[in-house]
Amino acid sequence: MNRVTKPFLIQAGTVLLCMMIWEAIVESRLLFEGIVPSIFEIMKAAWLQISTGFIFPHLLVTMYEAFVGFALAACLGIAIGIALGVEPFLRRVFEPLILYFAATPKIILYPIFLMMLGAKFESKMAMAGVSAFFPIVINATVAAAGIDRIFIKVAKSVGASSFQTFTRVYLPSTLLPVFTGMRLGMGAAFVGAILGELKVSNAGLGFIIIQAFNHFRIPEMYASILLTFFLAASVNFAMTLMSARLRRFAY
Amino acid sequence: MKGLPEKILRWIFIATVLTTIEVLVRFNLVDRIFLTSPSLIAAAAWQSLFAGDLISLSLKTVSAVGMAFVIAAGIGLSAGYVLWRYPLFGRAYDELLGALFASPLILLYPISLVILGRGINAIIAMAFLPGMIPIALNTHQGLRDVNPTYLKAGRGMRLTERQIMRHVLLPAASPLIFGGLKLGLTYILISVIALEFLVEIGGIGTLASKGYFWFNTEELYVGVAGAIFLSIIFVYLLGKAESRLFSS
Amino acid sequence: MKDSAPILEIRNISKEYPGVTAIDNVSLKVHQHEFVSIIGPSGCGKSTLLEIIAGLLAKTSGEVFIKGHAVKNTHASIGIVFQQESIFPWRSTLENIEFGLEMHGVSKQERRNKSRRMIEIVGLQGFEDRYPGELSGGMKQRVAIARALVMEPEILLMDEPFGALDEQTRIILGEELLRIQQEIGQTILFVTHNIHEAVQLSDRVVVITARPGKIKATISVDIERPRTSEVIALEKFGKLVGKIWMLLREESLKGFKQTAL
Numbered sequence: 001m002n003r004v005t006k007p008f009l010i011q012a013g014t015v016l017l018c019m020m021i022w023e024a025i026v027e028s029r030l031l032f033e034g035i036v037p038s039i040f041e042i043m044k045a046a047w048l049q050i051s052t053g054f055i056f057p058h059l060l061v062t063m064y065e066a067f068v069g070f071a072l073a074a075c076l077g078i079a080i081g082i083a084l085g086v087e088p089f090l091r092r093v094f095e096p097l098i099l100y101f102a103a104t105p106k107i108i109l110y111p112i113f114l115m116m117l118g119a120k121f122e123s124k125m126a127m128a129g130v131s132a133f134f135p136i137v138i139n140a141t142v143a144a145a146g147i148d149r150i151f152i153k154v155a156k157s158v159g160a161s162s163f164q165t166f167t168r169v170y171l172p173s174t175l176l177p178v179f180t181g182m183r184l185g186m187g188a189a190f191v192g193a194i195l196g197e198l199k200v201s202n203a204g205l206g207f208i209i210i211q212a213f214n215h216f217r218i219p220e221m222y223a224s225i226l227l228t229f230f231l232a233a234s235v236n237f238a239m240t241l242m243s244a245r246l247r248r249f250a251y
Numbered sequence: 252m253k254g255l256p257e258k259i260l261r262w263i264f265i266a267t268v269l270t271t272i273e274v275l276v277r278f279n280l281v282d283r284i285f286l287t288s289p290s291l292i293a294a295a296a297w298q299s300l301f302a303g304d305l306i307s308l309s310l311k312t313v314s315a316v317g318m319a320f321v322i323a324a325g326i327g328l329s330a331g332y333v334l335w336r337y338p339l340f341g342r343a344y345d346e347l348l349g350a351l352f353a354s355p356l357i358l359l360y361p362i363s364l365v366i367l368g369r370g371i372n373a374i375i376a377m378a379f380l381p382g383m384i385p386i387a388l389n390t391h392q393g394l395r396d397v398n399p400t401y402l403k404a405g406r407g408m409r410l411t412e413r414q415i416m417r418h419v420l421l422p423a424a425s426p427l428i429f430g431g432l433k434l435g436l437t438y439i440l441i442s443v444i445a446l447e448f449l450v451e452i453g454g455i456g457t458l459a460s461k462g463y464f465w466f467n468t469e470e471l472y473v474g475v476a477g478a479i480f481l482s483i484i485f486v487y488l489l490g491k492a493e494s495r496l497f498s499s
Numbered sequence: 500m501k502d503s504a505p506i507l508e509i510r511n512i513s514k515e516y517p518g519v520t521a522i523d524n525v526s527l528k529v530h531q532h533e534f535v536s537i538i539g540p541s542g543c544g545k546s547t548l549l550e551i552i553a554g555l556l557a558k559t560s561g562e563v564f565i566k567g568h569a570v571k572n573t574h575a576s577i578g579i580v581f582q583q584e585s586i587f588p589w590r591s592t593l594e595n596i597e598f599g600l601e602m603h604g605v606s607k608q609e610r611r612n613k614s615r616r617m618i619e620i621v622g623l624q625g626f627e628d629r630y631p632g633e634l635s636g637g638m639k640q641r642v643a644i645a646r647a648l649v650m651e652p653e654i655l656l657m658d659e660p661f662g663a664l665d666e667q668t669r670i671i672l673g674e675e676l677l678r679i680q681q682e683i684g685q686t687i688l689f690v691t692h693n694i695h696e697a698v699q700l701s702d703r704v705v706v707i708t709a710r711p712g713k714i715k716a717t718i719s720v721d722i723e724r725p726r727t728s729e730v731i732a733l734e735k736f737g738k739l740v741g742k743i744w745m746l747l748r749e750e751s752l753k754g755f756k757q758t759a760l
Contacts, residue, residue: 007343014347035365092257093264103437104482105445108456108475111463115285115471150585153555157579158599158650168602172589191355198358199449199460206358213361221361232355 037219045223049208055227061204062193062231065121069128070189074182077133081140081181082174091145098141102134107195114200124196124204131192132185139181143174179246183239190232205231287468292476295469304458305473309481312443312454316485319375319439323382324432330383331390331431341391352384360446371453374446382439389431393424426497433489440485444478455481504567506531506686507552507654512561514547520711521547524561527705527714529654529688534680536689536697538743539707540754545690546582548712549658552688553579565654578652582659586631586642593618593627595642599650617645620679637668644676648683657689661696669693673700674728681725694747698722698739699730706746709753716746 019039025031026038037045049055084091109130113123151173155165197206205228212221269289275281276288299305334341360377367373397420405415447456455477462471505528514522521544529535537545550556552563554573562569565576586595596614605613618627621641631639640660647655661669673696680687691697697704698720706715720739722730730736 006339007346010340010343011347014343032366089257092254093260097261097264100483100486101479103441103486104479105441105448105456107445107448108459108478110448111459111471112285112475114463115468148583148585150581150583151587153550153579153581154585154587154598154646155602156555157553157573157577157647158602159573159575160602164602168598169587172587175589187353187355191357194355194358195445195449198361209358209361213365218365221365225358225362228358229354236353 035218037222041219042222042226045219046226049220049223049227055205055208055224058204058208059231061121062190062197062206065124065193065196065204066128066186066189068121069125069130069193070132070182070186072125073129073132073185073189074136077136077181077185078140078178081137081178082144082170084137084141085144085146085174086170088145091141095141098134098137102138106130106134106192107199110196110199113196119200119202124193124201127192127196128189129192132189135184135188136178136181139184140174140178143177143181144170146177147173175246176243179239179243183236183243186239187232187236190235194228284466284468287472291469292472296473296476299470299473305455305477308453308455308458309477312447312456312481315371315374315378315443315447315454316436316440318371319378319382319443320436322375323379323435323439324386326379327383327386327431327435328390328428330387331394331428334387334391335394338395341395345388345391348384348388352381352388356380357442357445360449364450369450369452374443374450374452374454377446378439378442381442382435385434385438386428386431389427389434390424393427393431394420396427397423429493429496433493436489437482437486440482444482448478503530505529505564506566507688508564508567509548509552510562510564512548512551512563513559514544514551514556515559522551523711523713525707525712525714526561529686531653531686532680532684533703534677534687534689534701536691536701536704537707538691538694538697538704538747539712540709540747540751541692542754542757543707543709543750544712545707546658548707549579549656549688549690553577553656555579575650576653577656578647578650578654579656580640580643580647580658580660582662584631584636584639584663586639586646588631591628591630592623592634592642595631596645596649598646613649614645617649620648620682621645622675636664637672640664640672644679648679648685652685654686654688657687659691660689662691662693669696670699670728670731674726676700677724677726694740694743695731697743698736699726699728704739704743706743706750709750710757715750718743718746 022036023039026036084094106127110123110127113126117123117126147170151169152165155169160168194204194206194209197204198210199206201207201210205224209221209224209228212218212224272286273288273290276283276286276291296305334344357377360373363373363377367376401419401423402415405419410418443454444456447454448460449456451457451460455474458474458477459471460474462468462474507529509525509527512522512525513520525548527535537548539545547556551558554563554570554577564570565574587598590598593611593614596617597610600610600613615627618624621644623638623641623645626634626638631642634642640663644657644660661672664672676687677700687700689697689700701720704718704720706718707713708715718739722733722735
């Protein structure tokens, strides 16, 4: 057995073991009766949500909120990040502020968004936006600051214009780390939007989770959470694939 | 004084932002229901401080963070050691834990509420996971990445395994281990405040939520500012501790 | 040849940083097809001097002349090769070599042709489409040299180009550099801290003092060309190395004291 398969078997075994313990607890009816449904029940509820099409409008709402927030955060975050990275003085002034705010719970700002933007989509977009902004701006700053000065000297020594230096040196050498920030930001945007929905909303994945919770429809709640995790994992996976693609243009 | 102009400019920036808000509110350029002025927030916070709410709510948050952190550090550090001791499991579980950490763990909180009830236990349980994982991963990585030449040097001087652990491995791995503890504590704090806000079971995070639902704009902003202030103090103290411990 | 006008002349160059004089009034003439090395203790400002000549760094005073014309900025007749890895990791060997031509809007066909020829000259055939991550240190520096040479500079400035390589690779690449110079006929100004390398490659070796950098002496290397690395075995070679070390020894000791401060 080689280096790859053995850890994989351990991982698969662990997941399987956890599922068996889960089932054993459910079947024994000793613990958590009625609040931990069996895996089959959860799967059934999840399938029902998909096959009836019940989940799709909510999925679209959440994705819409997350993508809009993410797009705004990406534009702002990349622009600010590169500006800070290129200009060391600005970086020293503003980076500590950004790092401090990055470590605060963004959801606490949600009531402000609710008041200013209302209880509909806009307040969740704002949540998604602030959540996504920090990983993006931090990664962009580090990426732009980390460009090896020698590359810029080389460009200058062959007489490249500043536009050429930007497109042929800055862009390719920051592409991957910036994209990593965007991947993290996308994850954060989803969490931000869903947390907003969990608190106050009338549509979206967070809304159906909290509805199921409030009405004590336990299997449905688990199913919605499971599907949400699945969505988050798919988006993350898709962006990882994209960054592998980008590797051809960057390094 | 290195970095002085940066510091001054930073404070000027903060002061400008606050003053702008103050002016906007004072001259009724925005609706006071939406936005209130920093001075009014400060006044409300001052009152709340005397009434004792702000302190007791903060203490509640800090104690929840403390409990979650003790559990996360205990389990995380030992898990990291075990992962290092058994490299095969280390490799397998590094990936599993990494995947778990990248997933939106906080969305599991309704499950935690259902199982543990609407109380501090549910919050601690939910804050534990994102706190424990970086501690375990960093401890593992710190021990694993110790320069093997150091170990050879230790064996060359005929140290016992215990001596090598105490005098070589731990000091060499400590910056990364501390980094893990720092990250873990930050995540725990974020999770605790977020959950207090979402579930409204006391603590500084609840204040903002209550303020919103009762249309009490000052209380809302005291809650928001208090939560941000508390996290900033944590991050500041952690940074200070880190630079004191690992000044080189 | 020494009587003809110099292709590169620097006159009274000084560079001051706040509180430190890096270069103090350095003048130097380099003639066409000459290979001149600048050698000095670390921190003596030799790389600074090279970057000033390349137009990458502003000087405090003095002037740089190329073929009698004063120049201030980067100049088409000057190419530069750095010590650090400077080839772009996101471009293949061929794309790296084409970089400068691309910046000047040279057509794709012409870029290809010129670069392919350069790849042959520096001996990188078969590695055209490899990325820097797949190349050894010696090959990376070949790419960097080709990238500078493809612009057909009359003067090539080299800032410790083989400094990061092991001794044997360094000697072999030095030998190839001389062969390339023979083939293309450019003028080379070469910064190094390696005495053997300076003697192996140069017509003249300029010894720079510890900070502030001044010219201490100029040694002519009277070993005939074309040379191979076998010159290392000559008795003359050892004597020249010894002579340069005697000049450098005092400066190196001074340099150590400066860095200890």
